[in-house]
Amino acid sequence: MNKYLSGVILSIVVGSSLTGYAPVVQAEQTAIVQAPTEVSFQDEQLKKAIQKVLNKNENEVILQKDMEGLTSVNLYGKEIKSLDGLQYASNLKYVSLNHNKIADLSPLSTLTKLKGINLNHNQITSIEALSSLTALEELQLSGNQIDSIEVVKQLPMLRFLEVNDNKITDISALSSAKHLEVLELSNNRIAEVDSIVKLPKLIYLNIANTKISDLSLLKPLSNNLRVLNVSGNQITDLRDLEGMTKLTALYAENNYIKDITPLKKMKNLSSLNLRSNLIYDLDPLRSLTMINNLYLDNNRIWNIDALKNHKFDTHYDTGALLYGLTLKGNYLDLRSTTKSYQLLQKLAGDGHQLNQSKAQRLVIGSTTAYVGESSYKMDTAPFFHNNRTYVPVRFVAERLGAKVTWDKSKQEVMITKENTTIRWGINQKKAIVNGKAVMFDTTPLLKKQRTFVPVRFVSELLATDVEYVPSSRSVLIFEKK
Known part of the structure; x- marks a missing residue:
């Protein structure tokens, strides 16, 4: 066989061999790309919690595709410190992480489909990592160490914000939260509330224990506000609330309120908490018969005749008796022969002669x-x-x-x-x-x-x-x- 022919045959053989091998190499490469990816977690408590959510036992691995299948996760009270690994839950919309030990929120920064996050009672000092979550509608951050809420400017869809018990003093960033309906700011040290009154859709406001005493600043909210909590704010005068006739619930305990005449036109009130004030005359409540939960402990009430046409929501809940009317620590004569005692029994209220003064x-x-x-x-x-x-x-x-x-x-x-x-x-x-x-x-x-x-x-x-x-x-x- 001449050299030329030998070369041709060799080329054919080699070519045939390579042609047959190519699909094998391609198949192996494809197999490598599509191989299931295992997710690693820094925090063993988070891993165990996710395994439970996925109905996996402790020996089963968690794959990236498993994480991608999660849309709602409740991880309440699992002693979690690190969220590393949660970033693979790319389709997550709602996550509850309250009562853990979380400080770093960066693993959440890529979860742009998130609509609701509960991070109450953790160890968080900064929420800047949430700035990319522009679809976020609900954010709960109570009981942390946060001193800035500037990130709210980057969350245009926010409807619900809870930041009670933090270190916040400046809330000016809220002026851009035009969709905000529920705002909880209690137990902070708010310097001013001007930005709150610029929220056109606000229906629920909690500013308890924030050292705010001037309620006139809230007047622009009169048309929409349904629930207001101003407890623990050294308030003496309720006259600035007179226009809030749409309120269904008012919480104003632990203040220095004497006169409740400004409440006289609030016909929609169903829940009223005035515990620990200086109230002695209930006559302004006489016509507010929609009230079915009224808390008046620790005042100076000596006569409850104004309540005789009311009906209060006293009921049992999980075995405990919950009173719709409470009057402990007042000045009522509740001896069994008195009119006050008989009326209190008729109203199914909570009060006892032993805790009344004269x-x-x-x-x-x-x-x-x-x-x-x-x-x-x-x-x-x-x-x-x-x-x-x-x-x-x-x-x-x-x-x-x-x-x-x-x-x-x-x-x-x-x-x-x-x-x-x-x-x-x-x-x-x-x-x-x-x-x-x-x-x-x-x-x-x-x-x-x-x-x-x-x-x-x-x-x-x-x-x-x-x-x-x-x-x-x-x-x-x-x-x-």
Whole structure:
């Protein structure tokens, strides 16, 4: 065989061999590309939690395609520290990661389909890693160490933001969150709230314990707001809320509110929390019969007649009795024979005689006085003099636990209560309290051989709270709790 022919045959053989080998190489390469990819996790607790979600046992690996199949994951309270590995859940829309030990959010930055994240109660100081999640609608971050919410400017679809219990002072970034409907900011130190009033769709606002006392700033929200929480803010006046007639729930506990007249037109209120204030007159609530949850513990309420036409939502929930009306720590006479007791039973409210204090009620011009619902006859009636309200010192003081004596020769009354001794002479503006002079702008008066003192004296020197009810010309004297 000549060399040429030999070369041709060799070429054919080699060519045939290579042609037959090519598909094998290509197949192996394809197999390598398409081989299942195992996901590795830095945090063993996260791995175990994901295995459980995927119904895998501890020995089974988690593949990338498994992660891609996840759309909603609840990882509550799993002791998770690192989220590394979660970035492969590229189709994730909702994830609950609350009550863990997470600090670094960077593995979430690529999950651009996320609509809702719950990160409450972790160890987060920065949320900048969430800036790329432009589809995010719900974000919960309460109970962390966050001091900035500037990232909100990059989240145009945000409807629900919860950042209670953080270190936030500046909320100006919220002015760009035009779709925000629910905002929770309690237990922060908010410097100003101007940006809140620029949120046209806001229906739920929680600014409890944020040191905000001026409610006039919230007036622009009157048309839309349905739920408002201003608890723990040293508020004394509710007049700036008068226009919020669409409110269905108002939470204003732990303030210094006395007058609730501004609530009188809030016909849509169904839940009202006014615990731990200074409220004594419930008459403004008389026509608000839509209220079925009313919390009035620790006030100065002595009469609940204004509530007689209400119906409250008292019911059992998982075996516990939940009261729709609570009145512990007030001044109600709840002895079993009283009208207040009978009405409270009818309303299925929570209150007990043992946790109520005593209140006196004296009526200008009337010789009938009341301690609770018990009536007493006095020799002379309280009166007005020089724009001052005068009450009989013996009757009032003795029912506050004090001892009263009269020195006729000195024309002086002496009142002793615990470690305090007060001496005050008729027509004298100076009272002597434990040997020290205390000046008043008015004096005690003698009328029909009875000593009368100004109500201010009762308030300041006998350590009581005193209020006047113009509609009934009544002076209310509340003993110290």
